[in-house]
Amino acid sequence: MPSVSAVPPSTPSSRDSVVAALRTAGCVFAEDEAELILATARTPAEAAAMVERRVAGLPLELVVGWAEFRGLRIAVAPGVFVPRRRTEFLVEQALEQAPERAPGARVVVDLCCGSGAVGAALAAALGPVELHAADIDPAAVRCARGNIAAVGGQVHRGDLFAALPLALRGRVDILAANVPYVPSDEIGLLPQEARDHEPLVALDGGTDGLDVLRRVAAEAPRWLAPGGCVLVETSRHQASTAVATLERHGLATRLAVSEELYAHVVIGIRP
Structure with missing residues (x-):
C-alpha cells in the first residue's frame, strides 16, 4: 500500500x-x-x-490504490471511504482557524477518519503536531494507520471519542469530524460507486443525517482546549440545524461555504 x-x-x-x-x-x-x-x-x-x-x-x-487530497497521495483500500475533493475545504477552514501554538504543541484529532486524509493533510500543512485519528470501522483503521504513520500520528479504533486517549481531554486545538451525514432514506440516491463500494457506516447519518453530528457536538466542548475548534462537514439543507446544534453546547459557531466545491462546514469554537 x-x-x-x-x-x-x-x-x-x-x-x-x-x-x-x-x-x-x-x-x-x-x-x-x-x-x-x-x-x-x-x-x-x-x-x-x-x-x-x-x-x-x-x-x-x-x-x-490511492486518492489525491490536497496534493498528497492518500492510500485507500476496498471498504474504506474515499476522500472527496470538497472535504479539502474543511482542511482549509481548519488551517485558518488553528490557534497559535509553539511548534509541535498543537493537538489535532481526525474523528471518523476513514483513510486519515484530513489528519494527514492538516499535519502536512501545519508542520509538527500531536496527531490522533479514530474510526469505528476496522478496515478504515488499517488503512489510516499507513497514512497517519507517515506524518507521525496515531490511529485508534472505537466509537467517536471513546476511541481517544483520555489525556487528550481539554487539549485538542483542531477537532476535524467528517461525520456521515446522508439521511438514511437517501442512501439509495447516492452514486453507484458509493453505494456499492463504500461502507454504510461512513455514509448513513440517521433519519435526518445529523445523528452523529449531534453526538460530536455534545462531547466536543469537553475535549477542546480554550480557543480550540471543531469542524464538521454537512449539506446545505442541514447547515442551519447543524449550526444551532453546536451553539446549544456553548460553542461560538459559524458556517463556512464554498460554492465552487459545494461544501458546507460548521465551525464551533470553545470560548
Whole structure:
C-alpha cells in the first residue's frame, strides 16, 4: 500500500487502447483515468488488470490504490471511504482557524477518519503536531494507520471519542469530524460507486443525517482546549440545524461555504 507522498507529475504514455476500453465502459473522464492507471501500473499485465477492474465498476481510486487530497497521495483500500475533493475545504477552514501554538504543541484529532486524509493533510500543512485519528470501522483503521504513520500520528479504533486517549481531554486545538451525514432514506440516491463500494457506516447519518453530528457536538466542548475548534462537514439543507446544534453546547459557531466545491462546514469554537 502506498504511503502519503507528493503526487508526481504524469509521464506521457501510449494510452489509446486503455482510453477506448474506459470510454466503452462509460467512464466520462476516460483520458484522465487512463493516464493515472498507466502511471500507477508497474507492468503491462498490472495495467490490464486495473483496466479490467475499472471497467467492472470499481472506483478509480480503489483501482490505483490511492486518492489525491490536497496534493498528497492518500492510500485507500476496498471498504474504506474515499476522500472527496470538497472535504479539502474543511482542511482549509481548519488551517485558518488553528490557534497559535509553539511548534509541535498543537493537538489535532481526525474523528471518523476513514483513510486519515484530513489528519494527514492538516499535519502536512501545519508542520509538527500531536496527531490522533479514530474510526469505528476496522478496515478504515488499517488503512489510516499507513497514512497517519507517515506524518507521525496515531490511529485508534472505537466509537467517536471513546476511541481517544483520555489525556487528550481539554487539549485538542483542531477537532476535524467528517461525520456521515446522508439521511438514511437517501442512501439509495447516492452514486453507484458509493453505494456499492463504500461502507454504510461512513455514509448513513440517521433519519435526518445529523445523528452523529449531534453526538460530536455534545462531547466536543469537553475535549477542546480554550480557543480550540471543531469542524464538521454537512449539506446545505442541514447547515442551519447543524449550526444551532453546536451553539446549544456553548460553542461560538459559524458556517463556512464554498460554492465552487459545494461544501458546507460548521465551525464551533470553545470560548
